[in-house]
Amino acid sequence: MRGLLLTNYYLVYRSFFTYTGLAILVSAVIFYFGDASMHRFVAMLIILFVVMPALEVIKYESKSGYDRYVLTLPVSRTNIVQSHYVFYLLVVVIGAVLSYGVFFVYSLGSDEPIDSIFNIVSFGTFIVLFAGAIVYPLLYMVGPEKSDAIVIGGAMGGLFATFGLQSVVGYVAEQVPLSFLHINPSLYVPIIYLMIGVILYIISFFIAAAIYHKKEF
Numbered sequence: 001m002r003g004l005l006l007t008n009y010y011l012v013y014r015s016f017f018t019y020t021g022l023a024i025l026v027s028a029v030i031f032y033f034g035d036a037s038m039h040r041f042v043a044m045l046i047i048l049f050v051v052m053p054a055l056e057v058i059k060y061e062s063k064s065g066y067d068r069y070v071l072t073l074p075v076s077r078t079n080i081v082q083s084h085y086v087f088y089l090l091v092v093v094i095g096a097v098l099s100y101g102v103f104f105v106y107s108l109g110s111d112e113p114i115d116s117i118f119n120i121v122s123f124g125t126f127i128v129l130f131a132g133a134i135v136y137p138l139l140y141m142v143g144p145e146k147s148d149a150i151v152i153g154g155a156m157g158g159l160f161a162t163f164g165l166q167s168v169v170g171y172v173a174e175q176v177p178l179s180f181l182h183i184n185p186s187l188y189v190p191i192i193y194l195m196i197g198v199i200l201y202i203i204s205f206f207i208a209a210a211i212y213h214k215k216e217f
Helices: 002-033 036-055 057-064 066-072 077-107 114-142 144-164 166-175 185-214
Strands: none
Touching (some): 057 066, 057 114, 066 077
16 A cells, blocks of 8 residues: 555655645635635645646556556555555655644734634535545546546536535534534534535545446456
8 A cells, every 4th residue: 555655656746746736826816816715715726736637647557557557566556546545645645734823823913713724624624525536436447538627626626516415504503513522602503514525535435436447447
């Protein structure tokens, strides 16, 4: 698994640092010219920029022929899919931390409270997790040739899902007792969103693994 993860990293590490720098630059521009209504968009944009290289791993594997070579290695197809999902999840975490850091630095010169920053970043994280849950099974199914359209569609799907689930998540936050967590009640909704995102991502892994097992090269 470690070898597969390192391979994924070395395939896209240049793009990773490029997109990370671009994310910081674009967020700074939006902060300067935008207002508070743009904050959720900025959080999503930062994380999405950071994870873009992870979504391109399969494309690079296909172009280089690595996707066929890796099948000759002593690893199972499940391990291969798992490496993609774990790598993406690690990059999502990095993107979320970076997004939080950017907002924290921004908050030092504004009135944005820390709890609100967590809320904003959690929604961006959910969108990106949802996008990954959609993108990977589709990439395994139709191939990396249409990866750009699939990634854009996944991001849009995550955005629509965020708004579509608002009433459901709000209802769950009111009905499910979360007091045992000993956290600020204002954090219930973002935590539920994150939990839904993780659950969907895990379900997506099993779907993608099943698709990849049946795939012929």
